[in-house]
Amino acid sequence: MSVTAAKGFRAAGVTAGLKPSGTKDVAIVVNDGPDHAAAAVFTSNRVEAAPVTWSRQVVTDGRVDAVILNSGGANAITGAQGFADTHRTAEHVAEALGVSAGDVVVCSTGLIGELLPMPTLLAGVDEAVKLASAEGGSAAAEAIMTTDTVSKEATSAGGGWVVGGMAKGAGMLAPALATMLVVLTTDAVVDAEEAGDALRAATALTFDRIDSDGCQSTNDTVLLMASGASGVRPNHEEFGAAVTAVCADLARQLIGDAEGAAHDIAIEVRGAADVDDALEVGRAIARNNLFKCAIFGKDPNWGRILAAVGTTSAQFEPQRLAVSINGIQVCRDGGVGEDRSLVDLAPREVQIVVDLNAGEETATIWTNDLTHDYVHENSAYST
Amino acid sequence: MSVTAAKGFRAAGVTAGLKPSGTKDVAIVVNDGPDHAAAAVFTSNRVEAAPVTWSRQVVTDGRVDAVILNSGGANAITGAQGFADTHRTAEHVAEALGVSAGDVVVCSTGLIGELLPMPTLLAGVDEAVKLASAEGGSAAAEAIMTTDTVSKEATSAGGGWVVGGMAKGAGMLAPALATMLVVLTTDAVVDAEEAGDALRAATALTFDRIDSDGCQSTNDTVLLMASGASGVRPNHEEFGAAVTAVCADLARQLIGDAEGAAHDIAIEVRGAADVDDALEVGRAIARNNLFKCAIFGKDPNWGRILAAVGTTSAQFEPQRLAVSINGIQVCRDGGVGEDRSLVDLAPREVQIVVDLNAGEETATIWTNDLTHDYVHENSAYST
Numbered sequence: 182m183s184v185t186a187a188k189g190f191r192a193a194g195v196t197a198g199l200k201p202s203g204t205k206d207v208a209i210v211v212n213d214g215p216d217h218a219a220a221a222v223f224t225s226n227r228v229e230a231a232p233v234t235w236s237r238q239v240v241t242d243g244r245v246d247a248v249i250l251n252s253g254g255a256n257a258i259t260g261a262q263g264f265a266d267t268h269r270t271a272e273h274v275a276e277a278l279g280v281s282a283g284d285v286v287v288c289s290t291g292l293i294g295e296l297l298p299m300p301t302l303l304a305g306v307d308e309a310v311k312l313a314s315a316e317g318g319s320a321a322a323e324a325i326m327t328t329d330t331v332s333k334e335a336t337s338a339g340g341g342w343v344v345g346g347m348a349k350g351a352g353m354l355a356p357a358l359a360t361m362l363v364v365l366t367t368d369a370v371v372d373a374e375e376a377g378d379a380l381r382a383a384t385a386l387t388f389d390r391i392d393s394d395g396c397q398s399t400n401d402t403v404l405l406m407a408s409g410a411s412g413v414r415p416n417h418e419e420f421g422a423a424v425t426a427v428c429a430d431l432a433r434q435l436i437g438d439a440e441g442a443a444h445d446i447a448i449e450v451r452g453a454a455d456v457d458d459a460l461e462v463g464r465a466i467a468r469n470n471l472f473k474c475a476i477f478g479k480d481p482n483w484g485r486i487l488a489a490v491g492t493t494s495a496q497f498e499p500q501r502l503a504v505s506i507n508g509i510q511v512c513r514d515g516g517v518g519e520d521r522s523l524v525d526l527a528p529r530e531v532q533i534v535v536d537l538n539a540g541e542e543t544a545t546i547w548t549n550d551l552t553h554d555y556v557h558e559n560s561a562y563s564t
Numbered sequence: 565m566s567v568t569a570a571k572g573f574r575a576a577g578v579t580a581g582l583k584p585s586g587t588k589d590v591a592i593v594v595n596d597g598p599d600h601a602a603a604a605v606f607t608s609n610r611v612e613a614a615p616v617t618w619s620r621q622v623v624t625d626g627r628v629d630a631v632i633l634n635s636g637g638a639n640a641i642t643g644a645q646g647f648a649d650t651h652r653t654a655e656h657v658a659e660a661l662g663v664s665a666g667d668v669v670v671c672s673t674g675l676i677g678e679l680l681p682m683p684t685l686l687a688g689v690d691e692a693v694k695l696a697s698a699e700g701g702s703a704a705a706e707a708i709m710t711t712d713t714v715s716k717e718a719t720s721a722g723g724g725w726v727v728g729g730m731a732k733g734a735g736m737l738a739p740a741l742a743t744m745l746v747v748l749t750t751d752a753v754v755d756a757e758e759a760g761d762a763l764r765a766a767t768a769l770t771f772d773r774i775d776s777d778g779c780q781s782t783n784d785t786v787l788l789m790a791s792g793a794s795g796v797r798p799n800h801e802e803f804g805a806a807v808t809a810v811c812a813d814l815a816r817q818l819i820g821d822a823e824g825a826a827h828d829i830a831i832e833v834r835g836a837a838d839v840d841d842a843l844e845v846g847r848a849i850a851r852n853n854l855f856k857c858a859i860f861g862k863d864p865n866w867g868r869i870l871a872a873v874g875t876t877s878a879q880f881e882p883q884r885l886a887v888s889i890n891g892i893q894v895c896r897d898g899g900v901g902e903d904r905s906l907v908d909l910a911p912r913e914v915q916i917v918v919d920l921n922a923g924e925e926t927a928t929i930w931t932n933d934l935t936h937d938y939v940h941e942n943s944a945y946s947t
Contacts, residue, residue: 260899293867478943484676560861
């Protein structure tokens with residue numbers, strides 16, 4: 182269901198032939214209204230792909246009629262030709278749907294630095310438009326997968342309305358987004374401003390707090406489209422909660438399917454002077470390769486956690502730090518705590534708790550371990 | 565030779581039994597004068613090991629009579645007991661040599677979060693003091709190795725004086741130092757201030773520009789001791805050049821022996837508005853796991869380089885970026901350049917050139933690729 186759980190939306194996922202694997206690679210989500218309110222957030226990477234540059238413009242007026250997405254090529258760092266190809270794709274969708282190209286968002290994912298085979302892509306667009314239906318959500322979710330091993334969908338129901346979403350992303354997951362494409366739909370009656378408020382609040386608490394490998398993509402896009410087809414205007418809090426719930430669900434699925442990961446790691450930073458400190462510390466740990474390798478090896482080498490904490494500017498005194506791994510307090514008062522051999526790192530889920538003892542704030546960053554499979558997958562991506 | 569190339573120094577490396585491997589694990593370098601000028605730089609990690617806390621104090625008065633070093637245990641995050649152990653080690657050396665404990669630098673490297681077996685260590689200290697000789701430099705260099713596969717020594721001769729050095733370090737190499745212990749000696753006549761000026765200038769250009777895995781250690785120490793035994797007072801520039809030459813040589817050896825590395829990668833950033841921009845861009849690339857995996861896989865996936873550049877605050881326009889890999893300009897004007905398949909990544913040395921086209925400044929960061937062996941070595945370090 183996902184993006185077609187909400188009334189007023191049609192979707193499809195088809196095989197155009199962009200991926201050597203021969204799996205689905207072009208997806209479309211069409212908003213049939215009656216409203217066409219939309220908001221989006223994009224990568225903060227200054228080297229952004231052509232579809233991101235295009236789509237930023239599209240959403241500025243708060244109206245989006247459709248989004249076309251392709252895997253099998255990122256169309257990033259492809260110069261003027263790449264931008265022309267994105268423009269042409271949007272025009273093609275617009276003609277097929279009878280809407281304005283300026284209301285068509287374009288998303289691409291795949292290898293950077295290669296032009297897309299346009300005839301192949303446009304043929305896929307035609308087929309996707311033709312097949313788009315209220316049952317097409319799951320096919321669309323499949324078509325945006327790259328190294329994902331499973332498609333990601335989520336929904337959250339309000340009183341008479343629903344928020345649905347799909348996501349792709351398996352590496353390059355980092356704050357300020359990731360190689361992550363997310364499309365959210367709702368049939369609630371909300372205007373573009375309210376959609377934007379809810380979306381920004383939700384991403385700050387969800388996608389911005391997953392950090393698989395610290396690498397930030399050129400193509401990240403999270404789009405929320407509202408059709409108003411339920412006729413119900415939700416209250417602000419309920420709507421925000423539903424959008425956040427769907428984003429949290431999808432974010433958790435992204436971490437659970439990160440490239441080559443053997444452990445999903447929640448790094449909870451407690452006792453921070455403020456949330457920014459907690460996030461900085463959590464991210465420093467999440468990006469520490471030595472820590473990530475140790476978790477892969479089921480080695481509770483907690484010194485690496487403190488070494489990572491020590492690189493931050495967060496408020497703390499080293500002699501007041503405490504660290505628990507899966508419930509065993511291996512470090513207390515900045516020194517040796519319980520015997521590290523008591524820690525069981527066999528389960529896939531790992532809970533790291535770092536207490537800065539410097540305040541009352543808490544935040545959790547989700548990450549993965551660094552494994553042979555991660556190296557393998559990412560050492561042979563373009564070849 | 566290394567640290568005993570300069571007149572006035574004795575050194576030794578012995579097996580105390582701190583390492584299960586049974587290889588040498590305690591080293592000493594004694595400055596017999598007539599001068600005892602010294603300067604040091606330490607890790608900027610806020611979680612610093614007990615020996616770092618101790619040694620910072622020792623060097624404040626510009627006099628050091630000896631340095632004792634052990635592998636097989638970092639004595640980091642070991643609380644008050646760990647500091648007491650460092651103090652006791654210095655006292656032990658001081659008694660054996662007939663000097664003040666306040667003039668004895670202590671360095672430790674190995675696993676974090678474990679107390680050192682003091683009787684074992686102190687027996688090793690006794691033996692090292694006993695064996696210290698003008699021929700002991702190479703044995704000392706061996707005794708500080710952890711996961712290093714080879715010992716690292718270097719010398720640079722001036723007119724009638726010499727600078728020699730030894731280093732260890734194989735992972736956790738990052739700016740602002742690394743799990744890196746470096747001892748430099750000279751028989752030139754220099755005071756502590758001049759030694760400090762030369763040392764800080766040299767480390768900024770050498771050790772601060774290698775970044776193996778972005779991880780910063782709790783124990784890094786670079787110590788320079790001057791005996792004045794040559795009786796020659798060098799001019800400022802010549803002395804600085806010699807110290808920098810020895811540091812550059814050792815830094816290059818560290819990268820060449822980084823844990824599990826299959827490629828040594830020089831990332832040269834040209835056309836930067838200032839050197840800080842060049843360094844920020846170089847480090848962002850050096851720390852990008854996707855890029856590092858690609859090089860391991862001999863995959864010239866240059867999009868990952870630009871994605872890393874895009875995360876920085878350096879001055880540049882995306883459409884003016886250019887990238888070459890081993891001489892092939894795969895990206896020009898922020899778009900596709902020559903065919904990536906022309907790039908040969910078989911050699912161990914890889915030259916990345918990124919041109920920001922935003923100014924005249926240049927800097928080079930050295931790093932390594934991310935390999936199966938890195939994951940393997942670091943997934944089973946403490947177990």
